[in-house]
Amino acid sequence: MARMEQVSLMELGKLAAEGQVEAEVFAQIAQCAQKMTKSNKPYLDVSFADAEGTMGLKVWEDKPWFRTLASLPLRSFVSLRGQWAKGGFGMEAADLEVRPLDEQEKESFLAGSGTLKKKQEADLKEICVLIKGMNDPRIRALCIEFIEQFGERLQRAAAARTYHHARRGGLVEHVAGMMRTASAVCQANPELNRDLLLAGCLFHDCGKLWENCYPKEDFTMPYSEAGELLGHIPLGIELVNNLWKRIMALPEAESWKTLDPASPDVRMHLLHLIASHHGELAFGSPVFPKTPEAVALHYIDNLDAKLEMFRGAYETSEALAPKVLQRKAPLPANVVLPLPSVLPLERDGADAMQ
Structure with missing residues (x-):
């Protein structure tokens, strides 16, 4: 498992798509709604935001951080440190530590x-x-x-x-x-x-x-x-x-x-x-x-x-095959990695004169 320092939500999404990663993100709680599973168990549907984008996270009732997130008011600025991976429900977190940002961290975070x-x-x-x-x-x-x-x-x-x-x-x-x-x-x-x-x-x-x-x-x-x-x-x-x-x-x-x-x-x-x-x-x-x-x-x-x-699809979409990534709305189809440009070759003095 890769270990990273503080990253943005967009960077976290890209890293988690490649495998489990341990990282910290600063984010604002944009939305937090308590919902019920088909088996009538509560969970939180949370949306986090930062200067570069948003991230959704489903938090199940049996997780220790369920109560922490449920108790925080909307628009709170928080640190999220844990192990992250992409799963069947999108982003998944393990061993998550949640804490409010202090004033200095908040000021730095708002600067982007x-x-x-x-x-x-x-x-x-x-x-x-x-x-x-x-x-x-x-x-x-x-x-x-x-x-x-x-x-x-x-x-x-x-x-x-x-x-x-x-x-x-x-x-x-x-x-x-x-x-x-x-x-x-x-x-x-x-x-x-x-x-x-x-x-x-x-x-x-x-x-x-x-x-x-x-x-x-x-x-x-x-x-x-x-x-x-x-x-x-x-x-x-x-x-x-x-x-x-x-x-x-x-x-x-x-x-x-x-x-x-x-x-x-x-x-x-x-x-x-x-x-x-x-x-x-x-x-x-x-x-x-x-x-x-x-x-x-x-x-x-x-x-x-x-x-x-x-650019967004190349950064966040999941790979379907070598060089082929999953469609990202509103693009009409799957996307393919671009053909790299050919860099100019260094020529010796005689060639350069021609």
């Missing part, structure tokens, strides 16, 4: 893992660099206003609840990935309006700041009335309209009146990108993509989400 935090900070920095490089002063001002007002909230939002980038700060990762792809797509297709497409990447899911946002000191994503009644597309359109009114009241907006295309047209095209980015009416968009930038945004969004789903 160092690797993930560094990645998200780098992604936000790249978003800001791409914004500063925009030529259209109206779009640039709009994006800067958004980051200045809502950057902190953006870093707490997830791109989705389950399927992709479903973690605290996941929306920053998703937006940065899309903006990188959009920049490359525009280089290959110079007829596209680069500033408009980059802004579409930034704002397409901005309504999720109210639909999929984590509290400041919590790893459990709540539901919101606005998110349920409106959804992220109408919320995003409303936000951009409000930000647009704000930048149009800036002193420098006077010099924008002579710009071509006209400001009302720029606003309308950006709103169309937000409205149409799901691509189909059946998938929640009120309109189909009707401009080249809208079509590009839809496919860039889908590509970034799908690649993240594959």
